[in-house]
Amino acid sequence: MLFKVFLKNCTLIYYQRQRDLSKLSKLGGVFSASLSLFSLSKSSIDTSQFMAEPITSMETLSKNKDDMKTKVELMILRIQAEFCRALEKEEEQGNKFVIDRWQRKEGGGGITCIMQNAGVSSVIHPKNPLVPTIHFNYRYFEVKDGDKIHWWFGGGTDLTPYYLNVSDAVHFHTVLKETLDKHGMQYYPMYKKWCDEYFYIPHRYETRGIGGIFFDDLDNPSQDKCFELVTDCADAVKHSYIPLVQRHKHTPYGKQEREWQLLRRGRYVEFNLIYDRGTKFGLLTPGARYESILMSLPSKAYFFFNFRNGNTCISLTKVPLKESF
Amino acid sequence: MLFKVFLKNCTLIYYQRQRDLSKLSKLGGVFSASLSLFSLSKSSIDTSQFMAEPITSMETLSKNKDDMKTKVELMILRIQAEFCRALEKEEEQGNKFVIDRWQRKEGGGGITCIMQNAGVSSVIHPKNPLVPTIHFNYRYFEVKDGDKIHWWFGGGTDLTPYYLNVSDAVHFHTVLKETLDKHGMQYYPMYKKWCDEYFYIPHRYETRGIGGIFFDDLDNPSQDKCFELVTDCADAVKHSYIPLVQRHKHTPYGKQEREWQLLRRGRYVEFNLIYDRGTKFGLLTPGARYESILMSLPSKAYFFFNFRNGNTCISLTKVPLKESF
Numbered sequence: 092m093l094f095k096v097f098l099k100n101c102t103l104i105y106y107q108r109q110r111d112l113s114k115l116s117k118l119g120g121v122f123s124a125s126l127s128l129f130s131l132s133k134s135s136i137d138t139s140q141f142m143a144e145p146i147t148s149m150e151t152l153s154k155n156k157d158d159m160k161t162k163v164e165l166m167i168l169r170i171q172a173e174f175c176r177a178l179e180k181e182e183e184q185g186n187k188f189v190i191d192r193w194q195r196k197e198g199g200g201g202i203t204c205i206m207q208n209a210g211v212s213s214v215i216h217p218k219n220p221l222v223p224t225i226h227f228n229y230r231y232f233e234v235k236d237g238d239k240i241h242w243w244f245g246g247g248t249d250l251t252p253y254y255l256n257v258s259d260a261v262h263f264h265t266v267l268k269e270t271l272d273k274h275g276m277q278y279y280p281m282y283k284k285w286c287d288e289y290f291y292i293p294h295r296y297e298t299r300g301i302g303g304i305f306f307d308d309l310d311n312p313s314q315d316k317c318f319e320l321v322t323d324c325a326d327a328v329k330h331s332y333i334p335l336v337q338r339h340k341h342t343p344y345g346k347q348e349r350e351w352q353l354l355r356r357g358r359y360v361e362f363n364l365i366y367d368r369g370t371k372f373g374l375l376t377p378g379a380r381y382e383s384i385l386m387s388l389p390s391k392a393y394f395f396f397n398f399r400n401g402n403t404c405i406s407l408t409k410v411p412l413k414e415s416f
Numbered sequence: 417m418l419f420k421v422f423l424k425n426c427t428l429i430y431y432q433r434q435r436d437l438s439k440l441s442k443l444g445g446v447f448s449a450s451l452s453l454f455s456l457s458k459s460s461i462d463t464s465q466f467m468a469e470p471i472t473s474m475e476t477l478s479k480n481k482d483d484m485k486t487k488v489e490l491m492i493l494r495i496q497a498e499f500c501r502a503l504e505k506e507e508e509q510g511n512k513f514v515i516d517r518w519q520r521k522e523g524g525g526g527i528t529c530i531m532q533n534a535g536v537s538s539v540i541h542p543k544n545p546l547v548p549t550i551h552f553n554y555r556y557f558e559v560k561d562g563d564k565i566h567w568w569f570g571g572g573t574d575l576t577p578y579y580l581n582v583s584d585a586v587h588f589h590t591v592l593k594e595t596l597d598k599h600g601m602q603y604y605p606m607y608k609k610w611c612d613e614y615f616y617i618p619h620r621y622e623t624r625g626i627g628g629i630f631f632d633d634l635d636n637p638s639q640d641k642c643f644e645l646v647t648d649c650a651d652a653v654k655h656s657y658i659p660l661v662q663r664h665k666h667t668p669y670g671k672q673e674r675e676w677q678l679l680r681r682g683r684y685v686e687f688n689l690i691y692d693r694g695t696k697f698g699l700l701t702p703g704a705r706y707e708s709i710l711m712s713l714p715s716k717a718y719f720f721f722n723f724r725n726g727n728t729c730i731s732l733t734k735v736p737l738k739e740s741f
Contacts, residue, residue: 294699294706353716360719361710364689365699374619374690381619385686388719391678394685395715396707 141168142175159242159314160209163231166318167211170229170325177329178215181336208232210246211325212369214387215332220352221339223252223259224300224359225332226387228369229325231318242314244321245307248328249286251300251359253352259335260301266331267304267324274320282306292362299362356389363387466493467500484567484639485534488556491643492536495554495650502654503540506661535571536650537694539712540657541684545677546664548577548584549625549684550657551712553694554650556643567639569646570632573653574611576625576684578677584660585626591656592629592649599645607631617687624687681714688712 138144145152145164155161179187210230217224229246250263264283271278286305291298304324309317363370373384463469470477470489480486504512535555542549554571575588589608596603611630616623629649634642688695698709 294704294709357713357717360685360717361689364686365696371690379619382721384619385719386721388682390720391716391718392682392685393716394710394713396711 138168140172142172159231159318160233162318163209163321166322166325167209167229170322170328171211171213174213174329177333178336181333181340212387216356216389217336217340219340219342220253220344220348221342222336223250223332224356224389225250225328227325227328229321231321243308243310244317245309246321246324247282247286247289247303247305248324248331249290249300249303249305250332251355253348253355255301256339259338262334263301263303263331266327270323270327271304271320273323274316278306278320279304290362292358292366294365295358295361297358299359350393353389353391353393354395356392357394360388360392360394463493465497467497484556484643485558487643488534488646491647491650492534492554495653496536496538499538499654502658503661506658506665537712541681541714542661542665544665544667545578545669545673546581546667547661548575548657549681549714550575550653552650552653554646556646567635568632569634569642571646571649572607572611572614572628572630573649573656574615574625574628574630575657576680578673578680580626581664584663587659588626588628588656591652595648595652596629596645598648599641603631603645604629615687617683617691619690620683620686622683624684675718678714678716678718679720681717682719685713685717685719 138149145168147161147164152161152164208230210228212226212228212230214226215224225248227246227248230244232243232245234241248267250260252259267283268279271282282304283302285307287298287302289305290300290302309320311317367387370384370387373379374381463474470493472486472489477486477489535553537551537553537555539551540549550573552571552573555569557568557570559566573592575585577584592608593604596607607629608627610632611627612623614630615625615627634645636642692712695709695712698704699706
């Protein structure tokens with residue numbers, strides 16, 4: 092029961108992004124090749140541990156195994172499988188993830204420049220209000236400009252609890268901090284701040300959750316170093332989150348907690364539909380697969396007028412702006 | 417029980433709009449003075465039938481009783497009171513409307529031009545899935561440009577049923593058509609088309625509901641004639657809608673109908689947060705009162721992944737594009 096909603100909402104969503112591409116000389120348009128990695132059929136060869144066949148054919152992957160796109164695609168499939176299996180283990184009724192695979196043709200017509208984008212984006216909305224919602228998103232971008240290739244990584248992991256549990260928050264942020272600190276002490280403070288700023292809901296003067304890390308345009312010191320950092324962050328997702336699931340999945344809750352959870356999910360909907368760049372640009376793309384773009388929305392949400400829940404609300408929404416984590 | 421949700425969601429929402437104001441010579445910015453007409457205290461003099469005191473003081477209203485802003489404000493208060501009372505009459509448990517009154521200071525600082533805007537905007541989300549949702553919005557705009565005053569009217573009424581009832585749809589559109597036909601045979605086809613286009617959800621290739629009428633920039637043949645048209649449209653709301661409430665409010669429904677209703681309300685949320693201009697510009701305004709702007713959202717909504725409900729969905733969402741009403 093607890094993880095019923097999990098299984099509906101964990102999939103890869105289509106993501107598109109606008110970036111300062113002024114360094115590119117000829118730019119007719121930027122399109123992102125969307126990628127969703129689940130499949131109903133198991134793959135035949137070395138992808139046996141994965142939950143899905145890669146989007147790229149095995150032949151192409153084998154031929155280009157040193158290409159960063161190949162490395163990212165295989166890393167993503169591994170992360171996805173590990174994370175989903177770890178969640179399935181916490182599920183009592185043996186439910187498995189709903190699997191959804193799709194490909195989208197890049198738009199043609201006047202496009203002189205193609206942006207390729209391989210990545211994973213997952214949102215988990217648990218049924219138990221004591222278990223926080225997690226969102227993570229890691230991807231690699233490549234833009235061809237004549238013979239030149241511009242590349243960068245982007246991503247992040249952030250947590251949206253319904254009730255503030257300081258020990259959870261400290262655990263979550265500590266895992267992220269320790270992961271990034273291995274790559275340099277500058278990353279965590281910078282990416283934590285970026286996350287707090289990105290997930291801010293201006294019209295409510297509150298953040299979506301209690302933050303985490305968020306970054307974009309990561310292209311130094313080297314492609315391999317960036318890939319290591321992103322892989323470590325993606326690997327850290329399960330360590331940051333699964334313990335919180337284990338801690339709280341058996342905590343009993345009632346109608347009041349569930350109502351508060353659904354009301355907070357309304358805020359999640361507000362953020363994603365009004366401010367989130369991935370959603371916004373995704374839906375504006377002709378031929379966009381809206382179900383995948385809107386996949387990040389919770390199954391149920393409340394929008395009550397002038398709802399007040401005293402200090403729960405205040406302490407929760409002011410948290411990420413504090414420096415304590 | 418039936419109208420519990422009614423009472424939460426019928427109020428005036430803040431509305432702001434961008435318009436081609438190229439005819440104005442000096443335009444630093446356009447701000448809309450928001451107006452919400454409910455109050456907890458009953459007014460003392462000739463406003464006794466109203467549900468709230470006017471925003472403008474009685475003294476100012478008396479002094480300027482031929483001014484269009486005065487006429488619109490009083491018309492709105494009358495429409496609001498009549499519509500709310502008509503709905504309250506259909507309510508079984510004697511529930512009354514939640515009343516909410518607020519004023520917003522126009523932004524200053526570099527503004528050379530102030531747009532004033534008096535109007536009403538209401539959304540009714542009934543609990544019974546057999547009773548459609550109605551939204552209506554009628555208002556008057558005035559922009560001062562030096563000594564010159566530019567004015568226009570805008571508005572509309574549209575219906576969002578959860579189950580298509582052709583007889584309801586015909587009644588609804590017929591009332592609107594007959595109302596507009598009295599002012600000229602050109603209005604209904606034009607405003608019906610405008611409505612279908614405005615309430616279209618591009619990423620889903622479907623409309624929000626079954627349409628109605630929608631217009632903007634109405635400034636001819638004369639201010640008085642425009643006021644008459646708008647007043648007639650606002651008066652027609654209750655005739656177009658109350659009969660549908662009476663027809664269906666006792667129709668029994670079950671979990672399946674309620675689920676479908678909440679799923680369709682998810683589409684309503686998508687439209688309002690992603691595409692609606694009033695919501696978008698409202699939230700971007702510094703100091704915006706978000707609760708009033710988001711008032712149009714239903715209290716509860718579902719967002720299920722890849723939900724399919726066979727022909728119910730198709731017949732409902734393709735309806736407004738047909739020419740049959």
